[in-house]
Amino acid sequence: MAARSLEYVMVKPLPARVTAAAVAALLAVAGCSSPTTSSGGAGDAGTLVVATAGEPDTLNPVLNYGVDGASLIFDGLVARDAGNRLVPALARDLPTVSADGRTVTAKLREGVLFHDGTPLTAQDVVFTYRAVLDPKVDSTLRSDLDMLASVTAPDPATVVFTLKHPYAPFLQRLALGIVPAKAFAGQDVNKAEFNRRPVGTGPYRVTAWTPGDRLVLAAYDRHWGGRPKNPGVVVAFVADDNVRAQRMRAGEFDAAELAPKLATGFDGQGGYRVQRVPTADYRGVMLPMGNPVTGDLAIRRALNTAVDRQAMVTGVLGGAGEPAFGPVPPSSEFAEPSIVGRAAADPAAATATLDAAGWRPGPDGIRARGGRQAAFTLMYPATDSLRKELALAVTADAKKIGIRVTPEGLTWDAITPRMKTDALVMGYGTPYDPDFVSYKLFGSAFAGQGFFNPGSYRSAVADRALQQGRDSADPAVRRAAYATFQQQLAADVPWVFLTYLQHTYVVKDTVAGVTPRVEPHEHDVANSLWWNVHTWTKRP
């Protein structure tokens, strides 16, 4: 016994030594993997720091980065101004459309240089669009450019797009960032190094990207539109809403996107201002025609009048939104004013609709007709707390008029196969053209095809109007067509549109030059409040 205890005493204090060595080794490993960054604009006084939740997967426009422009690193043939009107960018003037609507010609601006100093040519534009169309390239953008037959460059300063059929809003698709063809020579576009260290013509060049942390951009002095007014921009990626709010409060960011309720905490607080930016981003309940309850017009109309949109805007969105009655945002020139209804709930009208259609209250308060209860399931993506809250609000409103809604939070893979028969809280929307989303979402040709028209809504009137809006280049004809379309939707109620969101940002008072414009659903590095960050300045 004594001998053994002696041995214990002799044992070296291993743990401390081992762990110290381990920590040293770890530090070395971590040190090796730290990104080596060249000196850029970041770090200088005047560099702007903005924070967002959404981090792009890649920085290649061909693979869906900033396809609607304002991508900071790239320029498209066209860009959009503060009113979302098209203005020429890499194209010298807005591209011209032939009389038959099938040929679009763009003349390139002269003297545009990529960040690496090489000049932009028509071949780069052709390469960009051909890459999108190439089946070997994993681009989801191909679906949006399905009208494009070919792209050619008759001379180094001219690009000609040939369409399969006339497509009125085609110029809206030309905001896609142009990549240099040379950078991809002999490479797989999907796996090119370019996707993480891109080279564009935009106002900023990439100095470093640490995924999960930040994107560091430095002003590009030779930008064709002039040198940006600040030395650089850092985009911080902070996925968690609360953490982002806390770090904004700690003063780390000059601007950050925050959830509306978190942003209200900054209202009236010195040093900050809250920007509530109108969007084309709507939320609504998709009511499938394949379900015997939601397929009934009376139920759909009753729900449409029973939901309290005003309460949702104040209660769920913290005031950052407006009631929605259709898929065309009120800010659009195509919005039809006649479809706007009451923002508050109208349970009396809703019950009258149900009574007239023969849905009678049962003993448990739930209405029924012909032995069928007015009950259905409302799915929502489980990770989306906004859609969850809207689903619960709809459930509560429906209960008041005797319709039983069962909310169910699911993952998308569980939702997808059930969309033909179960209602779903959905959302999307772009401010650029009413054709963009609605053509596929409400066209009967796309009924039941994945996320295109999942509820199988079919209306000959709506189909005709959507087609006319797409074919005709005459703005008056288009306006009339989309008015018809919106009225038909309001009559058929395939969706109960609930609210348009406002994206909320908190900005430090020291930042000048912020010009909000109507935003689409997708906004992260590109297309957020900082779409024109190259004109922002910061007081020290």
Added chain:
Amino acid sequence: MTDLARPPATTPARTHPPTRVRAGRLGAGVAVGVLAAAVAACLLAPLLWPLDQSAVDLARTRLAPSPDHLAGTDDLGRDVALRSLYGLRVSLLVGAVAAGVATVVGGLVGAVAGTLGGRLDRALMRVVDTVAALPHLLLGIFVVAMLRPGLGAVIASIGLTHWLSTARIVRSELLSLRTRPFVDAAISGGASRTRVLTRHLLPHVLPRLALATTLMVPHAVWHETALSFLGLGLPPHLASIGNMINDGQRSLLTGAWWASIVPGLLLVAVTLALAVLTGRWRDRLDPRVRAELHL
């Protein structure tokens, strides 16, 4: 790997509990009180105050605690106190069921390994070591992702990640019992293997198993909370402690602290009470089992 479950032969087995201070009594008393109150409230809540899980009242959001709403209301105007009670019900139920699943899985593996021994034993313990080398949470996330988030997935996720310690305890207990005189006596007396197992070994193992299961309940509840925090837990509109803390986090910064503090405190109080009681129970066991039970 030098098996944790294989006790060094000379470890002194102490059967007497370490001397405890008087203050421990008080702690235990409080713990029993807290647990009893929580269990009673959970059992009685549905009878006294029925709750519509999907009911919201957007006109009464984020009210501070008052006689009407003892713990205020949340972002959607739901009563926090009532939802916390229901949440505790769900979380404890999920925790208990999941711990039960884990115990059954672990107990079976441990029993097979401990009684049959030999090559099978070594193989099974290798499996245990492999699973132990994977982080519980990552494995749990993986299981949930495979099965899609939901009640069943959460229980499966907990059950499949928490069975290891039970397996080791049961196995080592059986291995050490096999060498004890009364087992030898039973075997030489002609008792069958099943009979030895059920009549002689099981009664010795069961208390340990029960303790391991109880100790696992708080762990299971935390696992559920962590999954919910990552958005992989129970359906988000259902009142569960994890969901409520997750929902309430946002209100924390806007001043409505009660929406996440109240369910959080309730969770801490109940798991703490459980831990104190099982801690005292564990202290009565010998040290090598204790090490395993620290989980």
Added chain:
Amino acid sequence: MTAATAGRRRLAGAGAVVRRRLLVAVPVLAATSMGMFALGAASPIDPAQQYAGAAVFTTSEENLAQIRANWGVDDPLPVQYARWIGNLLRGDLGWSTSRHEPVTSVLAARAGWTLLLVGTALALVLVASVLLGTLAAYRRGGWFDRALRAAAYAVQSMPVFWIGLAAIAVFALALGWLPAGGLTDITATGTDPADVARHLVLPVTVLAISQAPWFVLFVRDAVAESLRDDHVLAARARGLPGRTVLFGHALRTALLPFLTLVGAHLPELVGGAVLVETVFSLPGLGAVTVAAALGADFPLLAATTLATAVVVLAANLATDLAYAAADPRVRLDD
């Protein structure tokens, strides 16, 4: 004979043991990766839909099918697995569909930070728990012991992300002492060690605190136990001073089993790190692993799982060897 020569003699067989362990580890890891792929095949998640993100609403079914075909994810499972193994043997861990980059570069960019976080937290928790646990054991039942145990139980009952949010609220927001998240100052251009260290204080401490109860309680119990061991009692009877007995005798006895259990507790630490990385928005492996699980990104998932398993197995082997070197009762050929 001295302890040193005895230790050397016992470790003479270590090389063979390591070789044998490797022989066992390879099939174990192969089985794990195969299991991962089998589960992946059973997964209902469509990686192409995950890849498309919000654009899935405007992407046609043919478009998605083409992307799946480009990736070969619709190939039969054995084909995919064989391809993966073949690439692995050539040092190519595959292509991450959720991160859009080679798995190796995901690991290279992120694993270091996770290791740093876990490693420093582990070092901190070891030192602190040995100190606190020993002190508590020495005055067993005293106010310090009771307070420590109460604190340990309380901390054990709190979810780690909860502690993290509270720490941010207090130390970053209310007091403004430390940054609330991130790896470096947001405008920093490189990774300055001092800057990184300042940013890691809160995450490391939170992770250490959340894991501390288990270690503290174990050390306290083990030291308390060994204080009653014969050799410790003998040392005390010989009139050695209290501190020498405590740290020289009792603690050393207790540390041996502790060492082994540290290895067993590593996975728990990694799980905690996932949550801590989320709360403090650190660019470690945690967030990508969650995204990989949700996006059915099996090359990345298999790689991170295997990498973790390898680290843990290696750590276990190391502690085993250390244990064997220290404790004459353990034989490696066991």
